[in-house]
Amino acid sequence: MSRTLLFRGLAARTRLVGSRMYSSHNKQGYYVDPDPQIGDYPNLPQKFAEDRSPYGKYWDRQMRRNFGEPIPEQDEILNMWAPTRYSSPGWKQVGKMWACTIALVGTVYYIIGKTRSETPYLRAYYPNGLKDELGGLPTRTLADSIEEASK
Numbered sequence: 001m002s003r004t005l006l007f008r009g010l011a012a013r014t015r016l017v018g019s020r021m022y023s024s025h026n027k028q029g030y031y032v033d034p035d036p037q038i039g040d041y042p043n044l045p046q047k048f049a050e051d052r053s054p055y056g057k058y059w060d061r062q063m064r065r066n067f068g069e070p071i072p073e074q075d076e077i078l079n080m081w082a083p084t085r086y087s088s089p090g091w092k093q094v095g096k097m098w099a100c101t102i103a104l105v106g107t108v109y110y111i112i113g114k115t116r117s118e119t120p121y122l123r124a125y126y127p128n129g130l131k132d133e134l135g136g137l138p139t140r141t142l143a144d145s146i147e148e149a150s151k
Contacts, residue, residue, distance in 0.1 A: 030045035031045065032044075033046075041070070041073070044072045044073070047078065048078050049063060049064045049078060049080045050082075050084065062080065064080060
């Protein structure tokens with residue numbers, strides 16, 4: 001019995017307060033403009049429609065809004081047609097991601113270096129470079145070669 005009286009008392013109080021009840025309940029920490037200069041219109045928290053559940057039962061499912069629900073003052077910024085909000089991770093998370101990436105790449109290079117097979121051939125070794133093989137002279141310059149070719 002006392003629950004019923006308490007509920008009726010709250011319902012009557014809500015009717016008396018009217019739409020100003022929305023601005024007084026800000027449980028999730030959304031920004032509420034302290035001096036909106038909008039008269040009697042409810043000072044609603046700036047909550048993006050994108051943050052609302054897509055599975056809720058809405059009167060307007062596309063805009064995620066119910067019939068008779070007050071529209072925020074910055075509706076063109078907060079509605080579903082606004083650009084998608086992107087929240088970037090903090091610097092700690094970014095640092096962890098970079099550290100993991102560098103560790104992964106280093107691990108892959110280490111494993112490849114340790115498991116790589118030897119080359120199946122011997123590298124060619126020329127004691128005097130390629131001077132004897134190609135018939136070049138170590139003291140010849142580009143100007144000498146051009147002069148000899150023009151003769």
